[in-house]
Amino acid sequence: MRQHTLxxxxxxxxIFTGAHAKALNKPMDAHYSPRELEHQVQxxxxxxxxxKAVEDASKEKFYCLSMFPYPSGKLHMGHVRNYTIGDVxxxxxxxxxxxxxxxxxxxxxxxxxxxxxxxxQVPPAKWTYQNIDxxxxxxxxxxxxxxxxxxxxxxxxxxxxxEQWFFTRLVDKGLVYKKMSTVNWDPVDQTVLANEQVIExxxxxxxxxxxxxxxxxxxLKITDYADELLADLDHIxxxxxxxxxxxxxxxxxxxxxxxxxxETAAGQPAEPLSVYxxxxxxxxxxxxxxxxADHPLAKQAAETSAEIANFREECAKGGTSEAEMAxxxxxxxxxxxxxxxxxxxxxxxxxxxxxxxxxxxTGAVMAVPAHDQRDWEFATKYAIEILPVIANxxxxxxxLSDGAYTDHGTLINSGEFDGxxxxxxFEAIAARLAELGxxxxxxxxxxxDWGVARQRYWGAPIPVKYGxxxxxVPLTDEELPVELPMEVTVDASGSPLKKMPEFSELGDGWLRxxxxxxxxxxxxxxxARFCCADNHDAMLDDRVNYWLPVDLYVGGIEHAILxxxxxxxxxxxxxxxxxxxxxxxxxxxxxxxxxxxETYYRTTSNGGKQWFNPADVEVKRxxxxxxxxxxxxxxGQPVEMGGIEKMSKSKxxxxxxxxMIDKFGADTVRLFMMFAAPPEQSLxxxxxxxxxxxxxxxxxxxxVQEHLAAGQPPALEIACLxxxxxxxxxxxxxxIKKASDDIGxxxxxxxxxxAVMELSNSLARFEDTRPQGLAVARExxxxxxxxxxxxxxxxxxxxxxxxxxxxxxxxxxxxxxDEQALTRDTIELVVQVNxxxxxxxxxxxxxxxxxxxxxxxxxxxxxxxxxxxxxxKVIVVPGKLINIVVSG
RNA sequence: GCCCGGAUGGCGAAAUUGGUAGACGCAAGAGACUUAAAAUCUCUCGGAGGUAACUCCGUGCCGGUUCAAGUCCGGCUCCGGGCACCA
Numbered sequence: 001m002r003q004h005t006l007x008x009x010x011x012x013x014x015i016f017t018g019a020h021a022k023a024l025n026k027p028m029d030a031h032y033s034p035r036e037l038e039h040q041v042q043x044x045x046x047x048x049x050x051x052k053a054v055e056d057a058s059k060e061k062f063y064c065l066s067m068f069p070y071p072s073g074k075l076h077m078g079h080v081r082n083y084t085i086g087d088v089x090x091x092x093x094x095x096x097x098x099x100x101x102x103x104x105x106x107x108x109x110x111x112x113x114x115x116x117x118x119x120x121q122v123p124p125a126k127w128t129y130q131n132i133d134x135x136x137x138x139x140x141x142x143x144x145x146x147x148x149x150x151x152x153x154x155x156x157x158x159x160x161x162x163e164q165w166f167f168t169r170l171v172d173k174g175l176v177y178k179k180m181s182t183v184n185w186d187p188v189d190q191t192v193l194a195n196e197q198v199i200e201x202x203x204x205x206x207x208x209x210x211x212x213x214x215x216x217x218x219x220l221k222i223t224d225y226a227d228e229l230l231a232d233l234d235h236i237x238x239x240x241x242x243x244x245x246x247x248x249x250x251x252x253x254x255x256x257x258x259x260x261x262x263e264t265a266a267g268q269p270a271e272p273l274s275v276y277x278x279x280x281x282x283x284x285x286x287x288x289x290x291x292x293a294d295h296p297l298a299k300q301a302a303e304t305s306a307e308i309a310n311f312r313e314e315c316a317k318g319g320t321s322e323a324e325m326a327x328x329x330x331x332x333x334x335x336x337x338x339x340x341x342x343x344x345x346x347x348x349x350x351x352x353x354x355x356x357x358x359x360x361x362t363g364a365v366m367a368v369p370a371h372d373q374r375d376w377e378f379a380t381k382y383a384i385e386i387l388p389v390i391a392n393x394x395x396x397x398x399x400l401s402d403g404a405y406t407d408h409g410t411l412i413n414s415g416e417f418d419g420x421x422x423x424x425x426f427e428a429i430a431a432r433l434a435e436l437g438x439x440x441x442x443x444x445x446x447x448x449d450w451g452v453a454r455q456r457y458w459g460a461p462i463p464v465k466y467g468x469x470x471x472x473v474p475l476t477d478e479e480l481p482v483e484l485p486m487e488v489t490v491d492a493s494g495s496p497l498k499k500m501p502e503f504s505e506l507g508d509g510w511l512r513x514x515x516x517x518x519x520x521x522x523x524x525x526x527x528a529r530f531c532c533a534d535n536h537d538a539m540l541d542d543r544v545n546y547w548l549p550v551d552l553y554v555g556g557i558e559h560a561i562l563x564x565x566x567x568x569x570x571x572x573x574x575x576x577x578x579x580x581x582x583x584x585x586x587x588x589x590x591x592x593x594x595x596x597x598e599t600y601y602r603t604t605s606n607g608g609k610q611w612f613n614p615a616d617v618e619v620k621r622x623x624x625x626x627x628x629x630x631x632x633x634x635x636g637q638p639v640e641m642g643g644i645e646k647m648s649k650s651k652x653x654x655x656x657x658x659x660m661i662d663k664f665g666a667d668t669v670r671l672f673m674m675f676a677a678p679p680e681q682s683l684x685x686x687x688x689x690x691x692x693x694x695x696x697x698x699x700x701x702x703x704v705q706e707h708l709a710a711g712q713p714p715a716l717e718i719a720c721l722x723x724x725x726x727x728x729x730x731x732x733x734x735x736i737k738k739a740s741d742d743i744g745x746x747x748x749x750x751x752x753x754x755a756v757m758e759l760s761n762s763l764a765r766f767e768d769t770r771p772q773g774l775a776v777a778r779e780x781x782x783x784x785x786x787x788x789x790x791x792x793x794x795x796x797x798x799x800x801x802x803x804x805x806x807x808x809x810x811x812x813x814x815x816x817x818d819e820q821a822l823t824r825d826t827i828e829l830v831v832q833v834n835x836x837x838x839x840x841x842x843x844x845x846x847x848x849x850x851x852x853x854x855x856x857x858x859x860x861x862x863x864x865x866x867x868x869x870x871x872x873k874v875i876v877v878p879g880k881l882i883n884i885v886v887s888g
Numbered sequence: 889g890c891c892c893g894g895a896u897g898g899c900g901a902a903a904u905u906g907g908u909a910g911a912c913g914c915a916a917g918a919g920a921c922u923u924a925a926a927a928u929c930u931c932u933c934g935g936a937g938g939u940a941a942c943u944c945c946g947u948g949c950c951g952g953u954u955c956a957a958g959u960c961c962g963g964c965u966c967c968g969g970g971c972a973c974c975a
Contacts, residue, residue, distance in 0.1 A: 194973040326889040754912035
């Protein structure tokens with residue numbers, strides 16, 4: 001079954017036997033041997049420190065950054081794709097003459113290290129640094145043009161000490177505060193769980209029903225910057241979809257905050273009930289109020305009602321994630337309290353409901369079931385009045401039997417406000433409420449402040465201490481940094497810091513904070529630290545203002561909101577402290593798609609699924625090449641095809657980049673990654689696709705060798721070329737034009753590569769060995785090598801050398817288009833009749849409209865389709881097409 | 889549930905500003921070379937009909953705008969990303 005793989009290894013055209021290593025320096029290598037070649041080129045780069053970046057005010061800078069990896073063990077294909085994209089852009093920009101900086105580091109704090117520690121009894125620090133060593137080695141094997149001199153890991157004290165220092169400054173400026181917040185509590189393991197660790201409402205290790213628990217936590221005032229975060233989106237070159245997601249996340253809205261007087265069930269006094277609405281125009285349609293289980297009114301009702309007390313307990317069960325809350329069945333109970341409508345005096349029932357949360361807004365909502373879908377569902381379920389107050393576009397009363405009518409419109413059933421449109425009604429009702437002292441117009445944000453405290457060990461300690469009299473004090477500069485103890489034992493019961501008096505007790509009754517920072521804190525400023533990672537006397541220095549903002553940031557779309565928003569916020573904080581000049585960290589953003597692969601499984605006896613790696617499976621195809629079945633290579637028995645999914649451990653469909661590098665070389669892996677799909681789309685892994693990429697590199701290699709063997713070409717004499725030579729030259733320059741635009745502007749490497757493949761195919765058919773023929777071929781060959789140099793840098797380095805260039809290809813000038821070479825004598829015009837293709841004409845490039853029209857009309861096939869019909873119109877798109885519109 | 893995307897041959901994709909649907913590659917089939925295989929090279933390759941010229945159909949589904957729609961508009965379906973403690 002593995003025969004073909006073995007044959008591949010033993011073929012007479014070996015790609016990685018050692019036999020040819022010595023031959024590399026001779027001009028006539030028959031074979032392409034990536035292993036030796038890549039190693040040799042990588043050594044050249046390292047020896048000459050080719051990618052060391054130095055500030056140089058005389059040159060235009062280009063800071064290219066890929067999202068740094070979490071050191072989970074080894075690289076996965078998503079990393080390889082991410083870093084290849086960044087590397088291609090970096091090398092391209094260097095060939096444009098820019099001063100390029102491309103750094104790399106490690107996002108080293110996080111939960112997986114703690115989980116590994118629990119499983120393997122290895123301290124998180126040791127596990128992390130081992131992983132970093134292995135993954136660094138892998139990155140080097142891929143030939144990325146990094147300035148390794150700037151490398152750091154966020155778990156280095158020399159990094160996180162500055163984060164601690166900056167946090168104490170934020171405390172001083174009042175940008176940090178502590179408040180009660182809800183976390184997932186595992187009552188068995190007695191520990192706080194991340195949302196990821198809550199599966200269907202239960203703790204992933206203990207299986208216990210998770211409870212919501214309130215604890216005091218540290219917050220950063222990101223909401224102070226909400227307006228700026230929103231406005232500055234207009235000044236950065238990010239994908240529109242990402243900007244839209246951030247706008248929606250910030251969720252700026254204009255509404256009215258108003259209050260309803262309350263008559264409590266037991267006659268106790270109660271504060272007026274405050275709510276916020278973006279639809280004050282529907283105020284006359286309010287038919288009930290809903291409050292959160294933790295709202296004072298609900299607590300009050302629970303004192304006299306066992307039913308409500310039980311309901312409140314039920315609401316405290318389950319995880320805290322918004323998705324889980326939103327999917328939960330909407331339930332509620334009447335509290336017995338009555339709210340008084342501020343304009344009509346109408347009595348409205350007050351419900352306690354599980355979909356209203358104390359953390360959001362005022363913890364209460366006014367419900368208008370006629371014009372809000374969620375309110376409609378709740379009202380329908382509990383038989384509450386549904387009163388339409390907004391008319392259909394035609395003025396009729398909306399049909400509410402299937403759901404709410406949520407569009408804006410003219411008011412009805414609203415007394416004095418009848419006939420007003422949305423804007424007029426908004427203003428009139430807001431004004432009336434203000435007049436009565438019952439409400440005011442208010443701008444609200446969906447964005448909430450950033451909770452940065454984690455009850456975990458493997459993170460940067462929060463630099464705060466608590467005094468015996470209840471004081472909360474940030475640590476002084478002399479007390480910093482707070483070093484995280486490295487030799488610890490981690491178990492499932494939470495952070496060991498809490499059990500380490502040598503860490504937490506400072507004497508005289510003072511206690512140190514044992515919570516650590518959210519790991520998003522580290523990833524919110526690492527791009528700035530890369531500019532001056534060797535400075536151990538300051539967080540940042542002047543060099544940041546040479547390099548920042550990052551010119552291109554490359555990473556997964558999954559970071560579209562949280563990481564990217566926090567990094568933008570942090571940049572604005574640093575700016576306001578005079579640490580950086582820029583207001584935005586990342587000028588241009590490229591969000592790359594996932595790497596996906598086919599999955600294979602067998603159903604086990606207990607009904608579960610056993611997943612098999614694609615490398616261990618052979619696919620059977622029918623005569624059309626359609627996959628029909630798959631066999632496990634080891635036992636020859638069938639397996640099921642489970643569809644194409646994101647590469648993951650759980651589906652066992654991950655392909656190890658290392659095995660592919662060993663088998664085909666880094667250039668092949670890079671080429672395949674860049675060719676198989678545009679960067680923003682998901683990329684399906686295909687080993688035969690990789691083989692195809694490998695074939696292309698071998699063909700290019702051979703093409704260059706054959707060209708060199710044909711002899712030294714003379715200087716190109718453009719005036720002396722015949723038509724075939726001109727056509728070949730036109731193809732070369734068309735390719736340069738397209739590839740430059742594709743790589744430089746569009747960032748679509750797949751089409752750039754396809755264009756070079758076309759050039760290579762044209763060149764293979766161009767068998768002109770006359771002196772000027774060789775000169776034309778030389779231009780084509782050199783263009784191919786230069787255009788591919790950012791993508792397959794190792795083989796390009798060698799080929800460029802063979803083509804007799806003294807300077808390395810990394811410093812070669814990007815090829816320039818000769819516009820003269822692009823001109824054509826004739827062009828192809830398409831002729832349509834009623835929009836359907838009927839003929840193609842070769843016409844003189846300078847032919848006028850009348851001539852072209854006459855030629856089109858004269859065509860036999862066109863005549864057949866317009867014969868006996870009336871020509872109504874002729875549309876001519878110059879240089880492209882003619883459409884003859886006929887009828888009858 | 890809410891927010892943001894995506895869907896084109898057997899497969900990955902291309903078509904950049906509304907103007908030739910399927911470039912380039914993979915798989916498959918046929919052939920050349922070879923004792924043989926591998927490698928390499930040549931040809932075919934959306935579906936249906938036709939000896940051919942050519943014709944009809946075809947970009948997830950339904951409808952619309954336009955001389956012209958993969959592309960624009962309205963309504964769906966399915967798949968993916970995010971939802972604040974995975975990173």
